[in-house]
Amino acid sequence: MASAPIAPRLEDVAKAAGVSTATVSRCLNTPQKVSEKTRAKVMHAVDQLGYTPHFGARVMAVNRSFIIGAIVPTMENAIFARGLQALQEALSDMGYTLLVSSSSYSPRIEAAQIRSLIGRGADGLFLIGQDRDPDVYTFLQNRRVPTVLTWNFAQDSPFPYVGFDNRRAAYDVAQAVCLRGHRDIAIVSAATFDNDRARHRVEGFHQALRDTGLEPCSVPVIETTYSIESGGRAFEALMRHAHPPTAILCGNDVLAAGVIKRASEMGIDIPTRVSVTGFDDIELAQVITPRLTTVHVPHRRMGNIAARTLVEMIEGTHDGGSVCLDTSLMLRLSLGPAPSHA
Amino acid sequence: MASAPIAPRLEDVAKAAGVSTATVSRCLNTPQKVSEKTRAKVMHAVDQLGYTPHFGARVMAVNRSFIIGAIVPTMENAIFARGLQALQEALSDMGYTLLVSSSSYSPRIEAAQIRSLIGRGADGLFLIGQDRDPDVYTFLQNRRVPTVLTWNFAQDSPFPYVGFDNRRAAYDVAQAVCLRGHRDIAIVSAATFDNDRARHRVEGFHQALRDTGLEPCSVPVIETTYSIESGGRAFEALMRHAHPPTAILCGNDVLAAGVIKRASEMGIDIPTRVSVTGFDDIELAQVITPRLTTVHVPHRRMGNIAARTLVEMIEGTHDGGSVCLDTSLMLRLSLGPAPSHA
DNA sequence: GCATAAAATGCAAGCGCTTACATTTTCTCT
DNA sequence: AGAGAAAATGTAAGCGCTTGCATTTTATGC
Numbered sequence: 208m209a210s211a212p213i214a215p216r217l218e219d220v221a222k223a224a225g226v227s228t229a230t231v232s233r234c235l236n237t238p239q240k241v242s243e244k245t246r247a248k249v250m251h252a253v254d255q256l257g258y259t260p261h262f263g264a265r266v267m268a269v270n271r272s273f274i275i276g277a278i279v280p281t282m283e284n285a286i287f288a289r290g291l292q293a294l295q296e297a298l299s300d301m302g303y304t305l306l307v308s309s310s311s312y313s314p315r316i317e318a319a320q321i322r323s324l325i326g327r328g329a330d331g332l333f334l335i336g337q338d339r340d341p342d343v344y345t346f347l348q349n350r351r352v353p354t355v356l357t358w359n360f361a362q363d364s365p366f367p368y369v370g371f372d373n374r375r376a377a378y379d380v381a382q383a384v385c386l387r388g389h390r391d392i393a394i395v396s397a398a399t400f401d402n403d404r405a406r407h408r409v410e411g412f413h414q415a416l417r418d419t420g421l422e423p424c425s426v427p428v429i430e431t432t433y434s435i436e437s438g439g440r441a442f443e444a445l446m447r448h449a450h451p452p453t454a455i456l457c458g459n460d461v462l463a464a465g466v467i468k469r470a471s472e473m474g475i476d477i478p479t480r481v482s483v484t485g486f487d488d489i490e491l492a493q494v495i496t497p498r499l500t501t502v503h504v505p506h507r508r509m510g511n512i513a514a515r516t517l518v519e520m521i522e523g524t525h526d527g528g529s530v531c532l533d534t535s536l537m538l539r540l541s542l543g544p545a546p547s548h549a
Numbered sequence: 550m551a552s553a554p555i556a557p558r559l560e561d562v563a564k565a566a567g568v569s570t571a572t573v574s575r576c577l578n579t580p581q582k583v584s585e586k587t588r589a590k591v592m593h594a595v596d597q598l599g600y601t602p603h604f605g606a607r608v609m610a611v612n613r614s615f616i617i618g619a620i621v622p623t624m625e626n627a628i629f630a631r632g633l634q635a636l637q638e639a640l641s642d643m644g645y646t647l648l649v650s651s652s653s654y655s656p657r658i659e660a661a662q663i664r665s666l667i668g669r670g671a672d673g674l675f676l677i678g679q680d681r682d683p684d685v686y687t688f689l690q691n692r693r694v695p696t697v698l699t700w701n702f703a704q705d706s707p708f709p710y711v712g713f714d715n716r717r718a719a720y721d722v723a724q725a726v727c728l729r730g731h732r733d734i735a736i737v738s739a740a741t742f743d744n745d746r747a748r749h750r751v752e753g754f755h756q757a758l759r760d761t762g763l764e765p766c767s768v769p770v771i772e773t774t775y776s777i778e779s780g781g782r783a784f785e786a787l788m789r790h791a792h793p794p795t796a797i798l799c800g801n802d803v804l805a806a807g808v809i810k811r812a813s814e815m816g817i818d819i820p821t822r823v824s825v826t827g828f829d830d831i832e833l834a835q836v837i838t839p840r841l842t843t844v845h846v847p848h849r850r851m852g853n854i855a856a857r858t859l860v861e862m863i864e865g866t867h868d869g870g871s872v873c874l875d876t877s878l879m880l881r882l883s884l885g886p887a888p889s890h891a
Numbered sequence: 892g893c894a895t896a897a898a899a900t901g902c903a904a905g906c907g908c909t910t911a912c913a914t915t916t917t918c919t920c921t
Numbered sequence: 922a923g924a925g926a927a928a929a930t931g932t933a934a935g936c937g938c939t940t941g942c943a944t945t946t947t948a949t950g951c
Binding site: 214257259260261262263264265266267272281282283284285288289291292295296304305306307308309311322323325326327328346349350435461464467468471490491493494495496 | 556599601602603604605606607608609614623624625626627630631634637646647649650651664665667668669688691692803806809810813832833835836837838
Binding site: 560584609 | 937938947
């Protein structure tokens with residue numbers, strides 16, 4: 208096993224076909240420049256030998272890898288997985304390969320992976336959100352690495368965004384909650400440090416509260432990890448309060464699912480006693496009882512447009528503009544009127 | 550944008566530090582072979598220039614990439630995502646990078662991706678299951694590409710397996726169903742063509758039925774795509790029968806979730822009128838009402854062991870043995886006694 | 892202080908591929 | 922049939938890195 212694999216090289220194919228390496232190379236890359244006859248000979252030799260071009264050598268020779276890197280905080284999150292799938296499909300249609308790394312939500316690891324991807328000759332990069340060391344942006348800009356940010360939106364971003372406005376979407380949910388008469392509201396969020404998406408969602412919630420005349424600082428915010436279990440624990444903690452909330456705004460659907468699950472275990476009815484909202488509209492949201500009111504994000508569209516944008520940047524035909532996709536509020540049964548308004 | 554990024558090369562660093570390229574290279578790869586003093590000089594130059602080694606060149610020079618490829622049918626499936634995450638973490642601890650591609654369940658695309666990964670110099674490969682063109686195995690064997698199969702198990706596999714026995718696990722669920730008196734049983738499965746995991750699950754179901762004295766060919770099998778919606782449609786179709794089943798064995802949790810959801814919409818109670826079982830034990834299984842009886846698969850452990858096994862194969866210290874992990878039957882509320890046995 | 896061993900460094904070949912340029916073959920037209 | 926243009930093919934120079942070997946520097950022992 209330790210012995211080096213015996214990979215046929217261009218030269219082997221050339222010898223087998225009785226031509227020069229240049230001809231073989233042309234056969235593979237620009238077939239129209241080769242005569243019908245030799246092409247047949249060469250192709251025959253190619254699959255006779257099971258030849259596969261050596262990528263590293265090609266990258267080196269043409270200084271172009273057709274690899275696009277993407278770094279996501281985690282792959283365990285279905286939400287990123289779906290967007291990546293769309294990205295991958297779109298990119299492979301355009302002849303690029305997507306190389307995905309996950310940073311485990313660590314900016315340090317992310318920075319290392321960015322360098323590694325660039326070292327691997329990645330032609331472009333997808334990054335999630337905007338919270339990272341400014342040095343990273345400087346590096347990317349100096350190296351002229353085409354980069355697209357996604358999963359969020361901002362006007363003043365260092366690279367074009369193809370995403371959506373977390374703040375605004377969160378505002379919309381929170382407003383819908385307020386309109387139903389809720390005044391005792393709590394927030395359950397993912398950690399907001401180094402995570403602009405989570406932070407903007409909380410900010411959106413807060414703004415809606417403020418516009419309703421509520422004081423955000425009187426609203427409890429629980430920050431916790433991304434899991435059903437954590438959502439459940441957060442719910443328990445909230446219900447222990449002297450004055451428990453009648454509505455819980457969750458930063459994502461997984462936390463909301465945890466809240467609902469624990470509520471059902473504790474015999475607390477949703478939405479008559481407590482309303483719950485989520486964010487992302489993952490599959491789970493429609494399966495859970497009661498169905499979850501949440502924000503729908505057009506992941507596939509986002510992936511598609513992001514892919515197109517990045518390739519345009521690489522090929523120099525992009526105007527540098529950002530895209531902000533619309534999200535939509537999915538009103539479902541987990542949100543009801545405040546108990547006093549029933 | 551189209552202008553080539555200006556990446557500093559080893560030579561630039563060497564010049565800046567006033568040494569030869571060889572010394573810089575050694576600084577980066579075998580620091581103990583370089584004197585303290587020059588190392589400091591070189592390192593300073595390195596981050597002065599923001600130098601990142603060119604991966605393609607290195608691969609070419611050492612004929613080793615430290616890249617491991619994995620090809621999954623889809624990334625949209627949470628189940629694969631979790632295993633991959635574990636794989637990635639384990640591999641990166643050992644100094645390898647995981648490159649993931651998805652084949653969209655197409656053997657043709659998969660074969661192309663395998664070639665491409667090998668061309669990219671991948672040191673090893675993870676593959677899901679065993680159903681693929683024998684030529685692929687021949688190719689891999691000729692090239693001596695260390696490969697680990699996963700997500701299933703078989704004794705006579707062309708490469709070591711680190712997975713679990715789908716057939717046996719499916720047998721266990723089906724047996725549990727039979728033991729509760731069910732005789733009118735239906736199966737809802739993912740497409741079994743070119744998918745040994747799905748096929749083995751159905752075979753396991755069938756064997757259990759046979760051992761209970763039931764004739765598998767009298768049991769309806771619906772094959773459909775992997776989605777909640779499809780599960781729902783399958784359920785509808787089954788309930789239109791003159792003699793509808795009292796238990797539905799689903800090939801995975803997503804289909805089972807669809808079944809349960811549609812049942813609730815149709816006002817058919819689970820499990821009093823129909824029992825439902827799944828496979829995979831994804832998060833959804835514990836959130837849905839009623840909680841889903843299913844098979845738990847130790848994905849993270851599988852990812853870990855698979856990573857370790859592959860690296861051993863690459864480094865020539867592996868005995869070539871396979872690993873079959875235990876699954877466990879999670880008995881939850883979606884499975885009840887057959888109506889007549891109530 | 893000098894011979895010798897050991898450590899540090901430099902030189903240069905080569906990894907497999909592409910491509911500009913040079914050369915040969917084939918075609919077209921008279 | 923032969924000149925000239927066009928198409929096909931070959932030659933060889935790199936792409937950025939590692940590493941065996943040669944060379945220089947530093948350390949060691951007497």
